[in-house]
Amino acid sequence: MSETPTLLSLSGIIKRYPGVVACDGVSLEVKAGEIHAVLGENGAGKSTLMKVIYGVTQPDAGTLTWKGEQLTIPNPKAARALGVGMVFQHFSLFDSITVVENVAVALPGRVDLKELSKRISEVSERYGLDVNPWRPVHDLSMGERQRVEITRCLLQSPKLLIMDEPTSVLTPQAVDQLFETLRQLRDEGTAILYISHKLDEILKLCDRATILRDGKVVTETLPREETEATLAQKMIGRKFPECRRRDDHTEGAIVFEVAGLSLEADTPFGTSLKNISMRVHAGEILGIAGISGNGQSELLDALAGERTINDKNAIQLNGIAVGQLNPLQRRVLGLTYVPEDRLGSGAVASMSLTHNALLTAHRRGMVRTGLVNFRAARDYAGRCIREFQVKAPGTEALARNLSGGNLQKFILGREIAQEPKVLILAQPTWGVDIAAAAAIRQAVIDLAARGVAVLVISEELSEIFEICDRIAVMAGGRLASPRPVSETNAAEIGLLMSGMFEGAAGQATPAAVSAVPA
């Protein structure tokens, strides 16, 4: 490998945003025919670095050398002209138009759609990327969308392909399929920059790895000489935190029960819920795995009370039918929840932590005769900050000024301190740094140990396996019956995530079925 010439080299790249230095003197070399990992936590500067390479943003300092020639990349068009392709984390596809139209939009000059669809089929066949050019994108599963993105890049025969967190929306099987494609491309001489924070993928796939922390390169290393633990240590600068699990779990009474819940989607591309049933016992953590967009947000809306349902008995809390109660009424009965969207539904960005505490916890002595008792509210917010080690300047700090992890800890703390009987969490550690994620998972485990029924909706499979007692999988608006975590594995869950389970077989949505690799 040392004989191959360097394709791209970055030297001393600096990019500042107001208040942060996203990249602080980053240097990086990529050779043709290698899969080069860029590893780092959220906020380590990975995405900014890729945006610099792809011409989306301009660096404040530093040089970029392509095939031995120093140049600047003013915009994505220029990057593509050089032979740089990028597959974004949040796909850059237009939902309302077909696959072939999505490709056509990105190509220069006049395009004949029929001829283009043939080229798409050729390329997708050659790399095992099964794509039907004439389907509208909103009908496609996440895995299929990614294949469209990759195909679109490959049509321009890139020398360098950037993949930004490509597996976050894929089933384990689709991940394997993606890796096959990437290896084939590498063997044909394409350089691949693989951005990720998932250590096992990097060990499995990548030839070299550059590790970033706080905008700086920590080290460059060969993954085959590393283990997950050593990589993690380099990535976060200390030992990888682990959760203490309790195994002496005894089954408590059923606290929360859902029976035959169906609900129409309220957005055009949403997923309708179909006959969902589950039971959560006291002291149990039930995990709902599945790829986002399979009905999770609709389910959370229905369970939390943001949308009420016609059959009020379909959701029962300690035997009380709550299907037509609003979120506040459900809170009074002991059901609290932490939504997926921290800034927006979980907390109000422009309000202080005290005010944010008031929003859901006001019943705990903070309002008397219609007037707010700010001392009580401040005390409550302060307690959340202390007990959950939230790094914040104080109770009057604005929610938006907290990092994702700290705000999430605060929101979780706010809900836990209300002493719920049932706690529902959606994507609890999404975009949260490793240390905070571990703290959050530990808090959830401890809460269940105190007899609270916990429901965790997450697309992070490793998280579900780490903290949950039983796992149910959501696909195409249906829920598979839960399996005890000790009796299942990632492969089985992965198959379920593609919609292959009883009650769904034969009538699963086309999108869900076609996500299964042939």
Next chain:
Amino acid sequence: MNIDSLTPLFASAVAAAIPLLLAALGELVTERSGVLNLGVEGMMLMGGVTAFIVVASGGGLVLATLAACCAGMVAALMFAFVTLTLQASQVAAGLALAILGSGVSAFLGRGYVGNPAKVSFSELPIPLLSKLPIVGPALFSMNALGYLAVILTAATTWFLYRTKSGLILRSVGESPVVAQSLGLQVIRIRYLATLFGGLMAGLAGCYYAVAQFKMWQEGLTSGNGWIALALVVFASWRPVRLMLGALLFGGVTAFGLYLQAVGVQVSAFALASLPYIATVVVLAVISRDQRALRRNAPTSLGQSFFGM
């Protein structure tokens, strides 16, 4: 109502539909790019007064039409600069443009109120076809702007769904962020779409001043710019449905006039308000199906785009 009275009723429905169609077609293209320009009424009035002044000063109809288009585009350009370059709220800027257009047109046209237009568009009957019963006089005896409106509807449909530029326009309206990441020039495309909206609104104003009413008065368009906005939603952003919608609204207007003409004992004001009542009713009805509405609406409609 006998069959003979249907002929003039239908003809006046079409006459009332044409300016709605012209203005709404322009707004449809603008909105498809993600820009919500509420200033259609103002741009129409600017076009109308300009056309009338050109004619009154001895200019011909072609010159008047071109001038009206330019006036509409100048108004749209102001809107585009404020919202696309300076990132102001599209809703606020659009409302301001509507008010500005009414005020400026009233000011410019104050010396012309009450005078008949010196020249005006006349009907161009198509031989044979115009002799058809009922629909003949309505559809095949229109003036030049009427035929132009039909041709432009077809052309816009073809542009939106059959050309790459149309595909790009729709893409920008759906997601400017994605469009930019693909290297499309979002702001430039939105400028062009907004200017086209101004051009078409100017044309609609021109129609009122020198083809339909053949005179100038303050507020000549009498709120039809707002109806055109509603029409775009009614048609769920599709040109052919837009044409049907324009005919429907034109029909309601014509029906009000017809009832007055045959002497129905209802206040003339009540009859004149029929199209606006119809607008409210229709919007209320189609808004009931929020999902269908959102499926067709340009996703980024009305949102400022800051680039990356």
